[in-house]
Amino acid sequence: MSDLRELYQEVILDHNKRPRNFQKLEGANRVADGYNPLCGDQIRVYLFVEDHVIKDIAFHGSGCAISKASASMMTAIVKGKTTAEAEGLFETFHKMVTADLSAAPDPLVVGKLAAFAGVREFPVRVKCATLPWHTLHAALEGKEQIASTE
Amino acid sequence: MRPVTGMAALVMLPEVSMAFDVERIREDFPVLRQQVHGRPLVYLDNAATSQKPKLVVETMEQYYLTENSNVHRGIHLLSEQATEAFEGARGKVARFLNARDAREIIFVRGATEGINLVAHSFARPLLSVGDEILISEMEHHSNIVPWQMVCEETGAVLRVAPINDDGELRLDEYARLLGPRTRLVSMTHVSNALGTINPVQQVIKLAHERGVPVLIDGAQAAPHLPVDVRALDCDFYVCSGHKLFGPTGIGIVFGKAHHLEAMPPYQGGGDMILSVTFEKTIYNEAPIKFEAGTPHIAGAIGLGSAIDYVGSIGLDRIAAYEGELLAYATDAISAIPGLRIIGTAKEKASILSFVLDDVHAHDIGTILDQEGIAIRTGHHCAQPVLKRFGVPATARASLAFYNTRDEIDALVKAIHKVTEMFG
Numbered sequence: 001m002s003d004l005r006e007l008y009q010e011v012i013l014d015h016n017k018r019p020r021n022f023q024k025l026e027g028a029n030r031v032a033d034g035y036n037p038l039c040g041d042q043i044r045v046y047l048f049v050e051d052h053v054i055k056d057i058a059f060h061g062s063g064c065a066i067s068k069a070s071a072s073m074m075t076a077i078v079k080g081k082t083t084a085e086a087e088g089l090f091e092t093f094h095k096m097v098t099a100d101l102s103a104a105p106d107p108l109v110v111g112k113l114a115a116f117a118g119v120r121e122f123p124v125r126v127k128c129a130t131l132p133w134h135t136l137h138a139a140l141e142g143k144e145q146i147a148s149t150e
Numbered sequence: 151m152r153p154v155t156g157m158a159a160l161v162m163l164p165e166v167s168m169a170f171d172v173e174r175i176r177e178d179f180p181v182l183r184q185q186v187h188g189r190p191l192v193y194l195d196n197a198a199t200s201q202k203p204k205l206v207v208e209t210m211e212q213y214y215l216t217e218n219s220n221v222h223r224g225i226h227l228l229s230e231q232a233t234e235a236f237e238g239a240r241g242k243v244a245r246f247l248n249a250r251d252a253r254e255i256i257f258v259r260g261a262t263e264g265i266n267l268v269a270h271s272f273a274r275p276l277l278s279v280g281d282e283i284l285i286s287e288m289e290h291h292s293n294i295v296p297w298q299m300v301c302e303e304t305g306a307v308l309r310v311a312p313i314n315d316d317g318e319l320r321l322d323e324y325a326r327l328l329g330p331r332t333r334l335v336s337m338t339h340v341s342n343a344l345g346t347i348n349p350v351q352q353v354i355k356l357a358h359e360r361g362v363p364v365l366i367d368g369a370q371a372a373p374h375l376p377v378d379v380r381a382l383d384c385d386f387y388v389c390s391g392h393k394l395f396g397p398t399g400i401g402i403v404f405g406k407a408h409h410l411e412a413m414p415p416y417q418g419g420g421d422m423i424l425s426v427t428f429e430k431t432i433y434n435e436a437p438i439k440f441e442a443g444t445p446h447i448a449g450a451i452g453l454g455s456a457i458d459y460v461g462s463i464g465l466d467r468i469a470a471y472e473g474e475l476l477a478y479a480t481d482a483i484s485a486i487p488g489l490r491i492i493g494t495a496k497e498k499a500s501i502l503s504f505v506l507d508d509v510h511a512h513d514i515g516t517i518l519d520q521e522g523i524a525i526r527t528g529h530h531c532a533q534p535v536l537k538r539f540g541v542p543a544t545a546r547a548s549l550a551f552y553n554t555r556d557e558i559d560a561l562v563k564a565i566h567k568v569t570e571m572f573g
C-alpha cells in the first residue's frame with residue numbers, strides 16, 4: 001500500500017478528480033492528439049501560442065488517473081511559459097519519471113510535478129504520465145500526426 | 151488459505167466443487183505457488199494465457215533431453231521417435247476436437263496464424279469483388295484484421311453481425327446478413343472481452359442452409375468447454391495451445407478434409423512438397439501441405455500432454471466448476487457500488503469484464519497488481535466491441551479451473567481498496 005501511495009499521491013488523485021483546464025479551447029492555434037495504444041488513453045492538447053509564449057492551454061480526452069492528472073498539472077505549469085521553457089520541463093519531467101537520476105529534479109523547476117517521481121517505480125505506467133507531454137511537444141512542433149507513446 | 155469474507159461465508163458449497171479438488175489440482179501448477187509484491191499470487195489473466203501444469207513442462211523437457219530430432223526426415227531412430235511423438239500429438243488433438251481424422255489437424259503457431267491460414271488458402275481464392283465475409287461485432291482483432299486484408303486484396307466486403315446490450319449475438323440480424331454474396335462466416339465461439347458463448351451450432355446451421363462455410367475461433371472456448379467439431383459441423387476450427395494449458399507458439403487448425411484437399415498451400419518450403427524441380431513442384435497432402443518448414447515439435451508434444459491433462463480432469467467437470475465459480479464471482483463483484491459488468495450474456499464462460507465509475511481500468515490493474523492479483527486491463531484486442539459498450543477499456547478477470555473462491559474474495563477485497571482510494 002505504501003508503494004501505491006507513492007504513485008497515487010493526494011495531489012494526483014485531486015487533479016484526476018478535478019482536472020484543471022479540462023475543456024476544448026476556442027481559438028487555439030496549435031492542437032495535437034495523443035494516443036497510448038496499450039491502454040487506449042486518448043488526449044487532445046489545445047494551445048494558444050503568441051510570441052513563443054503559451055498564452056493559453058487546455059486538454060480533453062479520456063485516460064487513467066496518472067495520465068489525466070499529468071495532463072492537468074502540465075497545463076497548469078506551462079501556462080504563461082515560453083515554448084522553450086515548456087520543452088525544457090518536458091525533458092526534466094521525462095528524466096524524473098524514467099528514473100534517469102543523473103539530473104535530480106530541481107524542486108524549484110518542477111514544483112508540484114515532483115509528485116510524479118513515484119511513477120518510476122511502476123515502469124508500465126511511465127507512458128501514462130508522459131503521454132500528455134508527448135502530445136504537448138507534438139502541438140508545439142505543429143506536427144499533424146497523432147503523438148504516440150510508442 | 152485466506153479467511154472467507156463477507157457474504158462468501160453464506161454461500162453453500164454445491165456438489166461439484168466438493169467433488170472437484172481444486173487444492174489438489176493447484177499442486178500441478180508450481181507457478182501459482184508464489185508471492186507477488188509480498189502477496190500470494192492470484193492469477194486471473196487466463197484469457198491472455200493460461201498456466202502450465204508440470205506434466206506439460208516435464209514432457210517438453212523430456213523430449214528435448216532425450217528425443218530431440220527433426221520430424222518426417224530422418225531414417226534414424228531419434229527422428230522416427232520424434233515423428234511418432236509429433237504425429238501422436240496430432241492424434242490427441244483430433245480426438246480432443248472429435249475430428250474424424252488426424253489429417254484434418256494442421257499445426258500452426260496459434261489461433262492468429264490459423265485464421266490467417268484459412269483467410270489466405272481458403273477464402274482468398276474464393277473471393278471476388280462484392281463478395282462478402284461475415285463476422286460478429288465481438289471479434290478479437292485476429293478475427294477482424296486478416297479478413298480486412300483479404301477484402302482489400304480481392305475487393306470483397308466485410309460484414310459485421312451486431313450484438314445486443316448484454317453482449318449476445320443478434321441471431322435475427324445475423325440471419326439477415328447471410329446473403330447471396332456471403333462466402334464465409336468467421337465467428338468466435340467464446341468472446342475474450344465479454345465471455346459470451348455464442349450459439350455456434352445455430353450460427354453454423356443457418357450458414358450451411360445457405361451453403362456458406364463457417365470458421366469458428368475457439369481460442370477462448372477450448373479451455374472451458376467440450377468442443378466437438380463433428381457435432382458442430384463447422385468447416386474450420388482454430389485454437390491456441392497456450393490458452394489451453396500448453397506452450398506458446400503452437401496452435402491448431404481443424405479443417406474438413408475435402409476443404410484441406412482442395413486448398414492451395416499456405417507457405418512454401420520443406421516438408422510441404424512431394425517433389426521439387428525448378429520446372430514443377432508437387433505439393434504434399436494435407437495436413438503436411440500446410441506445414442512448411444520444421445514445425446514446433448516440442449510445442450506440439452507439449453500441447454498433446456496439456457490435452458491429456460485436461461482430459462484427466464474432464465472438460466465437463468471443468469465447465470461445471472467454472473460455471474459455479476463464475477456465478478459466485480459475478481454475485482460478489484456486482485455487489486460492489488459503482489461497478490458495472492460488461493458482458494452479461496445468459497451463456498457465458500468464466501470471463502468477467504468490468505468498469506468502475508470514475509476509475510480507469512489501468513488504475514484498477516495497478517492497484518490489484520500490488521495486491522498480488524493479476525488481471526488484464528485495456529481493450530483486450532477487441533476495440534470494436536468495447537466501443538459498442540462506450541468504454542475505452544475494461545478490467546478483466548478471467549478464471550480457470552485452478553482458481554478458487556478465496557481468490558475471488560481477494561479480488562473483491564482489492565476492488566474495494568480501489569474504490570476507497572479513488573472515493
Ligand SMILES: Cc1ncc(COP(=O)(O)O)c(C=O)c1O
Binds near residue numbers: 259260290341370531
Ligand atoms: C477470441 C480470440 N481469438 C484469437 C486470439 C488470438 O490468439 P493468439 O494470440 O494465441 O494467436 C485470442 C487471444 O487473445 C482470442 O482471445
